[in-house]
Amino acid sequence: MTRWIVFDAMGVIFDEGDDILNRLVPFLRRRGLTMDGEVLHEVYRRASLGLVAPRDFWEAVGFGAEYPAIEREYLEACLQLDPQFVPAAESLAARYSLAILSNDIAEWSAYLRKRHGLDDLFRAAVISGEVGVRKPAPEIYRILLERLHARGGDCVFVDDRIANLAPAAELGIVPVLRTKEGKPAAREIRYRIKSLSELPALVEGIFAEDPPA
Helix, strand or coil: CCCEEEECCECCCECCCCHHHHHHHHHHHCCCCCCCHHHHHHHHHHHCCCCCCHHHHHHHCCCHHHCCHHHHHHHHHHCCECCCHHHHHHHHHCCCEEEEEECCCHHHHHHHHHHCCHHHCCCEEEEHHHHCCCCCCHHHHHHHHHHHCCCHHHEEEEECCHHHHHHHHHCCCEEEEECCCCCCCCCCCCEEECCHHHHHHHHHHHHHCCCCC
């Protein structure tokens, strides 16, 4: 029986949870962006559903003349891996299969995975810009299970947003909330970690409670 550990990207694999408002908007403000941040976020949301191509995204926010160089600069300079991710993922990959489930522009996600060597760790990736639906819509979790050929109970899903974990749990996927230092614990989520270094031991305990049939 294959068991899966599924990771959200921003706020879990990467150190910033809201990469658009906290990374992309400041990056573009330094270049003279005048568009309201919430408006930019909506343009990004459409692109992350596959409705807007990357070039058209940059045109829409006023930087089309600088594409594709501006895209590479942003992705390389502003988005950093959580330092605990690779050690935790390598430890988990020795016993389990790993996947990524992310709301993102498909091309951005592919670029970041290749740049950081993540495709060597992941056996599957479900990206909103590829499948046309974003978390927390239930359909994206069903797509995930179909791609993995797995039942919910064979999957642990790590995300930093409770709203993204609730629909996963309804399909039997085991939710793990990645919290940040100083934030209150979420009582409605049984499993929580503050550091990815805690994840291998937690996963072992979770699956020990549900041994293979």
